[in-house]
Amino acid sequence: AQTVTQSQPEMSVQEAETVTLSCTYDTSESDYYLFWYKQPPSRQMILVIRQEAYKQQNATENRFSVNFQKAAKSFSLKISDSQLGDAAMYFCAYKGGGSEKLVFGKGTKLTVNP
């Protein structure tokens, strides 16, 4: 079974600085997707970024970018120019190519200090 591990229960960053959240996963599949979701205090899950495993290029969405290391099964999220609104729980998630389900990590709580 696939597993997703987020080794940092909590992280903090100063406003305007850069922070990287770690995620590793275990799978024997070659076709899959990886996601980062943000859950602010409102508890609304928001899709931050998606990476298809077959793409070598790292996905980028404005201030959010990933470092996808397929061989190492690592999928970290970098947040640049951190803003107060970035404070939230961040969940890394895996979806196999042949499955509809998401497998979530336990989450990392990000605090942004002014």
Place this chain on the structure above:
Amino acid sequence: GAVVSQHPSWVICKSGTSVKIECRSLDFQATTMFWYRQFPKQSLMLMATSNEGSKATYEQGVEKDKFLINHASLTLSTLTVTSAHPEDSSFYICSAKGLVADQYFGPGTRLTVT
């Protein structure tokens, strides 16, 4: 785009009664909908997956007779918690998926059983 609504956002019911939660995809057709449960400070736990017009597939350990799921159309799924008990109190989140890999989440429903 890709908006999912959930109703109600908060419901209080008495022990022994049933409560229905609705999940709607507002601007896309959801071929698959998912129901999750989230305990405080924890990750999302998948309860069941439903496809339009088909019976839901429940995860191991989830009581299908207690948590009734109906996916009557491509834009609506409902979760009915039957004979609710205080231990059913939780935060319930739905998500919807169209033809692409991404899941989009509703804002969640807080259920309190007294």
